[in-house]
Amino acid sequence: MGMGLAKFPFVRTLDGFEFDAQPSLDPRQIRDLAACRWVANGDTLLLLGPPGVGKTHLAVALGREAVRLGHSVLFVPATGLLTTLARAHSEARLEDRLVFYGKPRLLIVDELGYLPFEPDAAHLFFQLVSRRYERGSLLITSNRSVGDWGTVFGDPVVATAILDRLLHHSHVVTIRGDSYRLREKRRSGLIKPTSHEPDPAKQV
Numbered sequence: 704m705g706m707g708l709a710k711f712p713f714v715r716t717l718d719g720f721e722f723d724a725q726p727s728l729d730p731r732q733i734r735d736l737a738a739c740r741w742v743a744n745g746d747t748l749l750l751l752g753p754p755g756v757g758k759t760h761l762a763v764a765l766g767r768e769a770v771r772l773g774h775s776v777l778f779v780p781a782t783g784l785l786t787t788l789a790r791a792h793s794e795a796r797l798e799d800r801l802v803f804y805g806k807p808r809l810l811i812v813d814e815l816g817y818l819p820f821e822p823d824a825a826h827l828f829f830q831l832v833s834r835r836y837e838r839g840s841l842l843i844t845s846n847r848s849v850g851d852w853g854t855v856f857g858d859p860v861v862a863t864a865i866l867d868r869l870l871h872h873s874h875v876v877t878i879r880g881d882s883y884r885l886r887e888k889r890r891s892g893l894i895k896p897t898s899h900e901p902d903p904a905k906q907v
């Protein structure tokens with residue numbers, strides 16, 4: 704299989720990430736993660752935070768570093784992954800798909816929890832996580848805190864089993880703050896600043 708092809712949705716680099724715009728992140732921690740020791744160790748990395756704060760940007764940038772260091776990487780949007788697993792399951796091909804998603808050294812699952820899970824999805828995702836557990840790394844981005852995952856997955860028991868595996872050897876990076884896109888728009892005066900954030904233009 705074409706493991707060189709990571710299927711990143713866009714080109715993003717760590718150099719292109721403005722750390723000044725994201726004070727909740729420690730640049731040293733991200734640069735340390737870019738060395739990809741966690742990938743070599745088969746650890747999990749969770750990138751959590753609200754929409755627009757740079758989770759996918761960082762996931763792509765770290766994925767590129769992993770490729771550069773010789774690791775096989777596959778990037779999949781969470782919805783696509785779950786649809787594919789559900790279809791494979793209904794066509795009695797689930798094992799093939801689990802083998803496929805089990806192969807890359809690093810599997811990046813982007814935007815878990817944006818859409819609520821279909822009834823079977825939590826169990827299918829559990830099988831994927833179990834398959835990769837202590838064999839390869841997972842990088843998961845999500846706009847939901849892990850405390851919400853029971854609700855997202857629609858099954859607290861399966862969610863707990865998934866988290867138990869994911870958090871065993873894990874790094875959790877939580878990004879806070881406002882959407883970078885909206886911030887750019889606010890700066891250019893296209894939209895009004897949010898009430899909790901002082902308008903830099905109005906500060907004297």
Ligand code: ADP
Nearest residue numbers: 719720721724725754755756757758759760883
């Ligand atoms: P999320 O996945 O958290 O919703 P994205 O990673 O898609 O957010 O970021 C939204 C857009 O803003 C992308 O084009 C991304 O490259 C850009 N972006 C976000 N944060 C930063 C940042 N700190 N520096 C540079 N670009 C950023």
Ligand code: MG
Nearest residue numbers: 758759760814
């Ligand atoms: Mg994203």
